[in-house]
Amino acid sequence: MSDGTRTIEIETLRYRPEQDTEPHYQTFSVPFADDWSVLQGLQYIKDDLDSSLSFRWSCRMAICGSCGFMINGQPRLGCQTFLRNYYPNKVRVGPLEHFPIERDLVVGIEDFIGKLEGIKPYIVPKESRTLAQGEYLQTPAQRDQYEQFSSCINCLLCYAACPQYGLNPEFTGPAVLALLHRYNADSRDQGWEARKEVVNAEEGVWGCMLVGYCSEVCPKGVDPAHAINQNKVNSTLDYFGVKKFLLPKGAAE
Amino acid sequence: MSARKPYVRPMDGWWRRNPFFLRYMVRESSAVLLAIYAVILLTGVFRLSQGEAAYAAWFAALTCPFSILFHWVALLTVCYHAYTWWKVMPKTMPMLVIGGRRISEVALSGIGWAATLAMSVAVYALARWA
Amino acid sequence: MEVFNADIVIVGAGGAGLRAAIAIAQTDPTLNVALVSKVYPMRSHTVAAEGGAAGVVRDDDSLEYHFNDTVGGGDWLCDQNVVEYFVAHCAEELTQLEHWGCPWSRKPDGHINVRSFGGMKIDRTWFAADKSGFHMLHTLFQTSIKYPSIKRFDEYFCVDLIVEDGRCQGVLAIEVASGKFTFLRANAVILGTGGAGRVFRENTNGGIVTGDGMAMAYRHGAPLRDMEFMQYHPTCMPGTGLLFTEACRGEGGFLLNKDGYRFLQDYGLGPAEDQPRNKFMELGPRDRLSQSIWHEERKGRTITTPHGEAVYLDLRHLGEKKLRERLPLIYELAEEYMGIDPAHACIPVRPGIHYTMGGIYANLEAETPLPGLYAAGECASNGIHGANRLGSNSLVDIIVFGKMAGLKAAQFSRSAQNSNASVLEKQAKAAQDRALSLVTRTGGKERHSVLRREMSKSMESGCGIYRTGPEMQATCDKIGELRERYKNLNVEDKSSVWNSDWLGALEVGYLLDVAEVVAYSALNRKESRGAHQRLDGYEQRDDVNYLKHTLAYYNGDNPPRIEYQDVIITKSKPGTRAYGAAGVAADEQRTKEAGNV
DSSP: OOOOOOOEEEEEEEOTTOOOSSSSEEEEEEEEEETTHHHHHHHHIIIIIIOOOOOOOOOOOSOOOOOOOTTEEEEEEEGSSGGGGTTOOOOEOOOOSSEEEEEEEEOOOHHHHHHHHTOOOOOBBOOOOOGGOOOOOHHHHHHHHHHGGGOOOOOOOHHHHHHHHOOOSSOOOOOHHHHHHHHHTTTTTTHHHHHHHHSSTTTTTTGEEEEEEEHHTTTOOOHHHHHHHHHHHHHHHHHHHOGGGGTTSSSSS | OOOOBBBOOOOOTTSOOOOHHHHHHHHHHHHHHHHHHHHHHHHHHHHHHHHHHHHHHHHHHTTTTHHHHHHHHHHHHHHHHHHHHHHHHHGGOOOOTTTTOOOOOOHHHHHHHHHHHHHHHHHHHHHHHH | OOEOOOOOSEEEOOOHHHHHHHHHHOOTTSSSSEEESSSGGGGGGGGGOSSOOOOOSSSSSHHHHHHHHHHHHHHTOOOOHHHHHHHHHHHHHHHHHHHHOOOOOOOOTSBOOOOOOOSSSOOOOOSSOOHHHHHHHHHHHHHHHTTEEEEEEEEEEEEEEEEEEEEEEEEEEEEEETEEEEEEOOSEEEEOOOOOOOHHHSBBBOOTSOOHHHHHHHTTTEEETTTTTTEEEEETTTTTTBBBHHHHTTTTTEEETTTTGGGGGGGTTTOOOSOOTSGGGGSOOOOHHHHHHHHHHHOSSSETTTTTEEEEEEEEGHHHHHHHOOOOHHHIIOOOOOOOOOOSSSSEEEEEEEEEEEEEEEOTTTBSSSTTTEEEEEGGEEESSTTTTOOSSSSHHHHHHHHHHHHHHHHHHHHOOOOOOHHHHHHHHHHHHHHHHHHOOOOBBHHHHHHHHHHHHHHHSSSSSEEHHHHHHHHHHHHHHHHHHHHHHOOOOOSTTOOHHOOOOHHHHHHHHHHHHHHHHHHOOOOOOBBBBBBBOOOOOOHHHHSSEEEEETTTTTTOOEEEEOOOOSSSSOOOOOOOOHHHEEEEEEETTTOOO
């Protein structure tokens, strides 16, 4: 519920394919409390002003990755962006860039899902081990090599940030390539061999022009730009057949 | 038939929509000036191979006001290019951990800058006093 | 209406659903699995779980200790045969997750690290920083991609089970993107649809935790068990209800009242020591801590915030380095959402609804009383958690029994035969019409957002941490009124594509049915046990009359029919539920009585 002390204008994109030929913006006046996020503003609109406004959300704490939007032109999570920082100016909310708009603030992400499924995003074990033998040993230092890249919540802000993905939709993209690197860098995984086709392809790491905006907008500090560009070196080494210099250490055959 | 009608937004003018992209385009464009400067230098090397008169003519052409202006602009642009270059260089390197501590990107960029400045000073000294 | 034929349909792609799917795919790749979820799998609420998952690994630990902690933590309402199976399989399942890549935090020698958690005698909580649920979910989702026999139906919203010849033979779902219906026919259905915390106002749950599977099973005659036991987590953000993990306390955090006093020692959890001690003080069980905070509020010793009364979570003495390393998510939450640096200031916290101990009654084999229908995870009540769940028992519950449900459903599906296809499709069509009628009907005056608000406010006042007969009765009446008003609902959005107004209305329908079960179950339990505490003459635990599970049966427009079922006791007779110094004394007494030295 709202305190009603201050009111902010939220301008949100609307698109109802059954009645609209094109998207357009609609403005709502939203009374808000000091600690309200943009997501809470949208929920107020849906609960009290216009129940037809559609948007994805769930956890409210920046871990489920559902509520990515363009907020005043920047890719941000709705639950982690606060209305007080925009007041008294208007807040413009749009669907994530570079994805097709299905409805209002909802975009189609099947392309991303397909790409995620295509990189073998699971452990291809370097050596086998039975459950009875217990866990694979992994030191904290080995874990640090990949933990950052395993923190991706699949919020797709990086795809909205990446102009390459917008211009060349075949590009595998930041989050998927970061996840690929997460597995290559895991000491339990075989590393390079399993996924090199994806990496070496033109739509793989070579599709990246190091704009770097992806790492800037990532809410979890995954740094996909780093994951991708260090693998350009690996890809080059692989091309020239110097496999034993592939990095990270211990993850390559 | 499904009533879905996904709307694809055009990418026209994408780089004007966000200051980050504008800076990116400036960074990329700096390479053009860098390329032109490189051609001028290469021409000078070629003229040198053609004898003293040819080299002197090339050098004289460089002293005209337009050329001086160009070289100042080019110098500033190349410095900006070097700044952005060292800034993204750490992204191309693997995670470096020495003595249990991760080497920060700022430190890596700093090493790059230090090397650049050292080289620049050395080349200048060579040209000036050798 | 589309029709899709599968061997097994799994509804819900969280930890339990994904684990079940993988179990089936691994044991029998010829079985077709349809994994149906109203959200993409990585959005499932498993993702938000923070603290960790319990499994006995230390040499000084034992299955018996884990068993006793769980049964005592559940205030002896646990089915002990199930708990025995459970504790014996935790470490194995967590190791399986590790083999699949889960980035468990490690000791310097490379072995799994474990930490303290509330109500656990010995450290046994495996953890992945403070994002254990996130890492488990992503590991399971990414591993499931290995198996081509699992076909996912992402963003398909289930509206009904299809039950014929007394067996569950599939589900009817809406493809959210288009608004079209798909009948997924199967020989067995597994529900992994999660809890129902959203019936309350202040809760840690995501928007999707609306009791869908519970309501669907309930409406088809499967009883909902022990629904009155809704867990209040003591340390939630005031207002939003977002969770500050129990691990904050496991790492050594304190709870202070407005005078800076560690008040828990006044409530039988002391004495207070500097270092965290298992089952003492801040490492007591969640229900006791929430109740203590409630009492502090009555005594006027809490802090007033714009969002209600709170106590302080003090993490300052842990230091920034340790906080950033072990509790990074908590650090972010405090800084970004509250503008508080936990290394230098205390965090105001208050209890919020977190977990649904009850659910669809399921036995050790994850079978519900409806043949062909299985349930695992938070949506099920299989007797592990009893009247109060111990932290870190749920994340491992979902994988132990997710696997069980998968294996048992696979076994059942091999021998089961579907009824006549056209009969089933006719039923599916009828379910479709019912779901569509919400949108197509005209003249309705009610709005689902209004009904939802009134429901959650009423539940908070009548079914809070402490309950009285008249307040619970008022809530029962209110929910009954809301269910009646629901028939007069108007859904403004009449479109097909991504009609979230319609889905929201369906969810409110589920929530109201489940809320009514919670309220009536609570009203009828005339004792205090675990998370169900009364102030109206029933303040004590009554093992003579109420060492029983509550079973609630659907009764149409009328209130649910309440019955009782004996708790399965094997090894552990109900004893004193004590923590702190009193707990140590009670343990010693039990040991003496059992004849052990």
